Every structure is written in C-alpha cells, then in structure tokens.
Amino acid sequence: MLRPLSLEEFSGMLGSLYQGPLESIPWSTFLDQLKCSMGAKHATLTLRPPSQHVDGLSINTAGSSAAMSASYNQYFYTLDPFTDLPNRQVVICTEFVSEKDWLESEFYKGFLEPVDVFHILGADINTSLGSKCRIRISRDRASGPFNQQDKEFLASFLPHLERTVILHMCLNRIESERNLYAGAVDKLAVGTIILDQDGKVLQSNRLAQRLLAERDGIELVNDGLQVGTVRDCQEFHKLIDQALLSQKGKNPSLVKAMRVQRPSGRVNLGLIVRRVQQSEWSDGRYCPAVVIFISDPAQKSTALEEIVRSLFDLTPAETHLTFQLANGQTIDEASEELGISRNTARAQLRSIFSKTGVTSQTLLVRLILRSVATLG
Structure with a gap:
C-alpha cells in the first residue's frame, strides 16, 4: 500500500x-x-x-x-x-x-x-x-x-x-542555438572570450583557447587576461573597465578596438572589447558582462574546398589556387607551392576572376573570407 x-x-x-x-x-x-x-x-x-x-x-x-x-x-x-x-x-x-x-x-x-x-x-x-x-x-x-x-x-x-x-x-532549444552560433563563430576563425562582472574569464571558444595556450600576445593569469606589452595591457584593462561601467550604468553598448603586439614578432592580434547586452532580469555573479573578439591574421581560412568550388563553380585546380591566395600567398608563391608554372597560375586566376566577378587578388580574398563557405 x-x-x-x-x-x-x-x-x-x-x-x-x-x-x-x-x-x-x-x-x-x-x-x-x-x-x-x-x-x-x-x-x-x-x-x-x-x-x-x-x-x-x-x-x-x-x-x-x-x-x-x-x-x-x-x-x-x-x-x-x-x-x-x-x-x-x-x-x-x-x-x-x-x-x-x-x-x-x-x-x-x-x-x-x-x-x-x-x-x-x-x-x-x-x-x-x-x-x-x-x-x-x-x-x-x-x-x-x-x-x-x-x-x-x-x-x-x-x-x-x-x-x-x-x-x-x-x-534544449537555447543550448542548440548557442552551439549553432558558437560553431559559426569558430568557423569564421574569430576567438571569443566572455568575462563576468568582475572581469574574470567565464568561457572561451576553441580558437581563443589555442591563442591563450600559445601565450603569444594574450594569456590567462589568475582567471584574468594579460595582453601584449605593458602599455597594451594597461589600455586593454582600461577598455574592460569602461565596458563594465557601461554595463552597470545601463548605458548604450560600448565597443572598443585595439591592436596587440606579439612577443614572437608575428602579425599583431586585433581585439574588440564589447559590453554584453543583458536582459532586464539578468542577475548573478556568473552572468556574461563583457565579450572580447580576437582576430588572428595568421589564421588560415577554414573554408572547405568543396564548398568554395560549388559556390563559385570553380575547377579543382582553380579551387586549390584560390585557397593558396586566400591564405596569404602571392601568385608566385602559390604557383611554386602547387607545382605549376607562373603563366598557368595567371591563366587560372583570370578564370577565377571571371567566375567570381572580382578584379583583383585582394577582392578575391575578401570575397572568400566573407562568403558562407567559411561556415561549411
């Protein structure tokens, strides 16, 4: 009973x-x-x-x-x-x-x-x-x-x-959407680090974790972030403090950008510090307060060749050349890497320009990096 x-x-x-x-x-x-x-x-x-x-x-x-x-x-x-x-x-x-x-x-x-x-x-x-x-x-x-x-x-x-x-x-729906958008940011090769109201790290994506592990321009020290030179670090923490004050004062969203020197001598990192817009009823120590977006110019394109090929109707050879150029090589460097003559590479590049509707290598790189191919 x-x-x-x-x-x-x-x-x-x-x-x-x-x-x-x-x-x-x-x-x-x-x-x-x-x-x-x-x-x-x-x-x-x-x-x-x-x-x-x-x-x-x-x-x-x-x-x-x-x-x-x-x-x-x-x-x-x-x-x-x-x-x-x-x-x-x-x-x-x-x-x-x-x-x-x-x-x-x-x-x-x-x-x-x-x-x-x-x-x-x-x-x-x-x-x-x-x-x-x-x-x-x-x-x-x-x-x-x-x-x-x-x-x-x-x-x-x-x-x-x-x-x-x-x-x-x-x-479950919120978690699925979060994973979807987090995956999209990963594909776009943008590092993201989320800070709480005390400026402590709450979460970081895979690219940000790799950059933190390299300790080349940005690193984690006692749950807080240190960047670049002493001057860079002072400027960085000033921007974070401004974002946190903006959050507490419910002022319009604050967005600031800066460059960070890397001890290795590699190309500088680009950082954007932005206040996280919270809902009216958000509260608690562990609520996201500030997000940092990190751009690493040395990061290669993560677009899939098959997707780029389908999007722009390229041949396999043209796709290979496009990727070499999108990853920062000159036409001479790309032709040597691919084992083709300079004239063949230039002929392929003219065909690529015709199919994509651009007129320069710079515009081609911009087109690839801004296309949906990076989300594949």
Missing part, C-alpha cells in the same frame, strides 16, 4: 522534479524516488515516443535493461495497446485494456512477461509546445495492482511534470 508522504518528502520530490532538466540524465533522481514511493519495479519517462521515422527517447530508472528499451523502440512499440491515453489523466492499464486482452496480447507475452512486469500505471501529456510525453510506472504481478490512491499520487505530480518538460524543451 502506498505510504502517504509528509510535506517535507513531497517537497523534496518536487525539488527533484524541477531539478530534472539540469541533470546529466534528466529526471533520473525523481524517477527513482517515484519508483520507490510507489513500490514499483520500473518508472519510465518517454520524451519522444518511437515511430517508423525516429527512435523513442526515454529515461528509465536504475536496473532497467538497455536491451529492453531497444527492443521496444525497434518493434514492440507497434504492439503496445497502452498508448494514446486521455491527455493528462492517470490510467491503470486494465482500465484501458481488459485483463483478458492484456494477458493474451503479443505485447504482454513477448515484451512484459519475460521481465516479470504485469501491472502498469501511466499518463500521457501533450504539452502546449507540441511535444508528447508519457510516464509509465510498472510492477510485477506479485506486488499487486495499482489503485485509486496510486492514481491520485501520480496525478499530483503531472502539472509539475508538464512544466518541467516545457522548461527542458526551452533549455
């Missing part, structure tokens, strides 16, 4: 439910608590039901078999009679399917009986964002059937479960 929860216990389960979207395996803690509270063998939350087009996406409690989930996604979902339940209503399987039909079903005989599952309690939730999720609680035959008290217990969590699923979807 289900033991009534104290207010403290119920509050703890609600806390686990709302923490669910932030767990590495979402809702795993809550599902384990739900399984124990209801004397169940398994508890499963399905975020995406399987279909002929996509596999299902489910979270199971500890002890559930991965092979069992795989067999359901590959075959048994088509035989499952306990689906398409009334929206937001808790249902016992024998209320939905007669016990006789349940026992005689291929789904029970082939999928549930071998793992000693008989009693199932569940609910389907169709969220306002269009997703369809399911929660299923199961017991073995010896543990006895679910009753009205069990139904009411699970029902008490359904409105909260729906809200957390919607939160999960929103967070």
Whole structure:
C-alpha cells in the first residue's frame, strides 16, 4: 500500500522534479524516488515516443535493461495497446485494456512477461509546445495492482511534470542555438572570450583557447587576461573597465578596438572589447558582462574546398589556387607551392576572376573570407 508522504518528502520530490532538466540524465533522481514511493519495479519517462521515422527517447530508472528499451523502440512499440491515453489523466492499464486482452496480447507475452512486469500505471501529456510525453510506472504481478490512491499520487505530480518538460524543451532549444552560433563563430576563425562582472574569464571558444595556450600576445593569469606589452595591457584593462561601467550604468553598448603586439614578432592580434547586452532580469555573479573578439591574421581560412568550388563553380585546380591566395600567398608563391608554372597560375586566376566577378587578388580574398563557405 502506498505510504502517504509528509510535506517535507513531497517537497523534496518536487525539488527533484524541477531539478530534472539540469541533470546529466534528466529526471533520473525523481524517477527513482517515484519508483520507490510507489513500490514499483520500473518508472519510465518517454520524451519522444518511437515511430517508423525516429527512435523513442526515454529515461528509465536504475536496473532497467538497455536491451529492453531497444527492443521496444525497434518493434514492440507497434504492439503496445497502452498508448494514446486521455491527455493528462492517470490510467491503470486494465482500465484501458481488459485483463483478458492484456494477458493474451503479443505485447504482454513477448515484451512484459519475460521481465516479470504485469501491472502498469501511466499518463500521457501533450504539452502546449507540441511535444508528447508519457510516464509509465510498472510492477510485477506479485506486488499487486495499482489503485485509486496510486492514481491520485501520480496525478499530483503531472502539472509539475508538464512544466518541467516545457522548461527542458526551452533549455534544449537555447543550448542548440548557442552551439549553432558558437560553431559559426569558430568557423569564421574569430576567438571569443566572455568575462563576468568582475572581469574574470567565464568561457572561451576553441580558437581563443589555442591563442591563450600559445601565450603569444594574450594569456590567462589568475582567471584574468594579460595582453601584449605593458602599455597594451594597461589600455586593454582600461577598455574592460569602461565596458563594465557601461554595463552597470545601463548605458548604450560600448565597443572598443585595439591592436596587440606579439612577443614572437608575428602579425599583431586585433581585439574588440564589447559590453554584453543583458536582459532586464539578468542577475548573478556568473552572468556574461563583457565579450572580447580576437582576430588572428595568421589564421588560415577554414573554408572547405568543396564548398568554395560549388559556390563559385570553380575547377579543382582553380579551387586549390584560390585557397593558396586566400591564405596569404602571392601568385608566385602559390604557383611554386602547387607545382605549376607562373603563366598557368595567371591563366587560372583570370578564370577565377571571371567566375567570381572580382578584379583583383585582394577582392578575391575578401570575397572568400566573407562568403558562407567559411561556415561549411
């Protein structure tokens, strides 16, 4: 029999439910608590039901078999009679399917009986964002059937479960968009470093991490940044302080640029310091406050040759030459690198100019570096 929860216990389960979207395996803690509270063998939350087009996406409690989930996604979902339940209503399987039909079903005989599952309690939730999720609680035959008290217990969590699923979807969408834009910045060969309100580094992308590791013009010291010469560093921190003051004063966005000398003698780095526009309700020490964009002129183009070739209808030879020029070589250096004569290189360059509509090598380089090819 289900033991009534104290207010403290119920509050703890609600806390686990709302923490669910932030767990590495979402809702795993809550599902384990739900399984124990209801004397169940398994508890499963399905975020995406399987279909002929996509596999299902489910979270199971500890002890559930991965092979069992795989067999359901590959075959048994088509035989499952306990689906398409009334929206937001808790249902016992024998209320939905007669016990006789349940026992005689291929789904029970082939999928549930071998793992000693008989009693199932569940609910389907169709969220306002269009997703369809399911929660299923199961017991073995010896543990006895679910009753009205069990139904009411699970029902008490359904409105909260729906809200957390919607939160999960929103967070997942934000994370996907963040990864998309971060990947685009990486492809554009721009280093980005994000600072918090104390000027400490919160996050950096791959190019910025490489530049920091090289310690050639910019480096990380005690969670803060040091750049170039002493004069460069003074100017840099002055710009950061201005951006932070702009942030606190809610002034219009501040953008400043500077060049940074590199001890190695390589071409100077270009830096842009910019205030991060925060939402009206942003708060907290770890909110992004300032972003630094870093341009490394020595960085080679990351555009894919096949994409450049398709975009501008170039031949393979013309594409190779275009890349040598985009990466800073002269026509003589490119012809030597490619093992072709200077005259052949010039003939190919004229053809490239004709196809791309530019009239100089400088414009060609600019066209390639500004095209969508770098996002490939």
